[in-house]
Amino acid sequence: MRYLLRKLxxxxxxAWLAVTLNFALPRLIPGDPVEIILSRMQQQGPVPAGEHDAVARMLGLGHGNILAQYWDxxxxxxxxxxGLSISYFPTPVTTVLRSCVLWTLLLVGLATLISVVLGIALGTLAGWKRGTWLDNLVPVTTFLTAIPYFWLALLLLYLLTQVTQVFPQSGGYSPDTFIGWNGAFIGSAVSHALLPAITIVLSSVGGWLLGMRNMMVSTLSEDYVTAAEAKGLRARTVMIGYAARNAVLPSVAGFAISLGFIVSGSLVMEIVFSYPGxxxxxxxAVGNNDYPLMQAVFLVITMAVLAANFIVDMLYGFVDPRTRQAR
Structure with missing residues (x-):
């Protein structure tokens, strides 16, 4: 309980510091966001009196002194x-976030989970069976990881949409499908997500595999693994229950970071494939000076990273009880 309260x-x-920093971001940007919006409005005609306060409320900047704005x-x-999104005016920011977060979680979340599970499983086997053909696959996957992400995405996009036309070229779904929980839309969304997901898995699985393989090799030389083998335990029990359980701890910490950044999506991947995440x-939002949407996106990403790290901290304490001991 003390460990849980300390982490909470x-x-x-x-989280409070993140919210405070997010409050300060629009006010640290050179210039006045309200004046930028008003200058755009003036290009289409005279701006009515009192519009400055209305735009400030729309941007979520509040009113009064800085303390009153902070409380608001x-x-x-x-x-x-x-507030309202400028890019998708007059759509509320929460509506925009609800849509794009779902797209990102389904694509980047599942692809990241697949790459982590696949990399850890293959790394465990490669470390356990050192010098075999499986261990020789490590340089191949490492090479894929070393390839610039955008270059791999462009290469796969050309080969699998232009040369062979296996996958759709861009977007999250076909524009002629009705958005909803129906077979046509789900099938279209899956077909559009497969190529970006393959790109994410190919570019990230090598890092998980290499890290787990090296930790397995190091763990297998520990005394407790030797003692378990001397007791005559089954090879599978030694590999999973003794070696892999301890070797996976750094991967768990790394997964916490990647899990949090799942919400932010992969900027390059989503640009290349025009994926609505x-x-x-x-x-x-950045291109349209959409301050409310930028502020909300930054806050969601920050909170997702903190929440993911908290969950994995709890998981880490369960996997390795030594971490719960206060010093």
Whole structure:
């Protein structure tokens, strides 16, 4: 319980700091965001009196002095109200986020989970069977990881959409399908997500495989593994229960970071494939000076990273009880 409370306190302070920094970001940007929007409106005609306050409320900048604005912002965050999006005006920011977060979680989340599980499993076997043909696959997967991500995406896009036309070229679904929980839309979404998912798996599985393989080789030389083998335990029990369980700890910590950044999506991948996820939405917000949407995206990404690290901290404490001991 003390371990849980200590972690909760730490992450609560980190979350408060993240919210405070997110509040300060639009105010640290050179210039006045409200004046930028008003200048755009003036290009289409005279701006009515009092429009400055209306735009400030739309941007979620609040009113009054800085403390009053900060309190208004905390209240808005607690109510999950982030104002209206400029890029998708007059759509609320929460509506835009709800859509793009779902796309990113389904694609990047599942692809990352597949690459982690596949990499750890293959790394465990490669480390256990050193010098075999499986161990010789490590340089191949490492080579794929070393290839620039955008170059691999462009290469696969050319080979599998232009040369062979196996997958759709871009987008998250076919524009002629009705969006909803129906077979046509789900099939279209899956077919559009396969190529980006393959790109993510190919470019990331090598790192997980190599890290797990090296940790397995190091763990197999430990005394407790030798003692387990001397007891006559089955090879599978020694490999999974003794060697892999301890070798996987650094991978668990690494997975915490990657799990949090799943919500941010893969900016390059989503640009190359024009996939409607968080990364593509963030790019659109930056290009349109959409301060409410940028602020909300940054906050969601930060909170996702903190939540993922908290969950994995709890998992880490379960896998290795030594980490729960206070020093």
């Amino acid at each position: 306190g730490f992450y609560a302070i980190a 912002y905390l209240t808005s965050v607690a109510q999950l109200h982030f 968080m990364g593509f939405t963030l790019l659109s």
